[in-house]
Amino acid sequence: xxxxxxxxxxxxxxxxxxxxxxxxxxxxxxxxxxxxxxxxxxxxxxxxxxxxxxxxxxxxxxxxxxxxxxxxxxxxxxxxxxxxxxxxxxxxxxxxxxxxxxxxxxxxxxxxxxxxxxxxxxxxxxxxxxxxxxxxxxxxxxxxxxxxxxxxxxxxxxxxxxxxxxxxxxxxxxxxxxxxxxxxxxxxxxxxxxxxxxxxxxxxxxxxxxxxxxxxx
Numbered sequence: 001x002x003x004x005x006x007x008x009x010x011x012x013x014x015x016x017x018x019x020x021x022x023x024x025x026x027x028x029x030x031x032x033x034x035x036x037x038x039x040x041x042x043x044x045x046x047x048x049x050x051x052x053x054x055x056x057x058x059x060x061x062x063x064x065x066x067x068x069x070x071x072x073x074x075x076x077x078x079x080x081x082x083x084x085x086x087x088x089x090x091x092x093x094x095x096x097x098x099x100x101x102x103x104x105x106x107x108x109x110x111x112x113x114x115x116x117x118x119x120x121x122x123x124x125x126x127x128x129x130x131x132x133x134x135x136x137x138x139x140x141x142x143x144x145x146x147x148x149x150x151x152x153x154x155x156x157x158x159x160x161x162x163x164x165x166x167x168x169x170x171x172x173x174x175x176x177x178x179x180x181x182x183x184x185x186x187x188x189x190x191x192x193x194x195x196x197x198x199x200x201x202x203x204x205x206x207x208x209x210x211x212x213x214x215x216x217x
Contacts, residue, residue: 056163063090091126099152104147117133
């Protein structure tokens with residue numbers, strides 16, 4: 001009985017680990033941000049969280065100030081895109097706040113962490129401490145997805161701020177598909193016209209020309 005119980009516990013643990021791995025699948029992603037010294041040198045006056053126009057799922061002493069999202073690459077013309085660009089600027093009430101960002105895509109049957117950023121530092125209300133990512137969509141069914149961005153404290157992993165498609169319309173209903181499914185459509189055109197002689201029309205014109213020339217002579 002003990003052996004069976006032990007085996008069940010091992011099987012349950014293995015299943016939980018497998019499930020966790022399935023929800024975190026990185027995508028081919030490139031990060032961009034300014035050098036820390038540049039970001040630190042460009043600090044503006046402090047901005048209170050109440051002045052932020054972006055609605056947010058959660059924010060503490062740190063909040064999202066602006067987000068720019070662009071969908072790219074629709075090579076097959078079906079209005080589903082295979083490349084995602086996201087850039088955000090976040091502010092903090094402190095002079096410095098080390099943080100990292102966790103990006104997730106949420107859709108029907110999908111709740112997937114696709115990128116965890118490197119550690120960067122927020123400097124008050126500086127607009128130079130932005131973080132941007134470029135990513136190709138892979139292993140994702142075609143559909144409409146919400147983007148979730150979570151800022152976490154780099155020192156203890158504590159959640160600092162969260163924003164999703166529920167609060168920001170730009171992050172909602174993103175039409176995405178796998179980059180390998182987004183293939184260009186080849187169009188082959190066969191030209192024809194009613195009443196034409198097709199391939200033989202140059203020969204017919206030559207014959208008509210020679211006939212008229214002979215008749216004149």
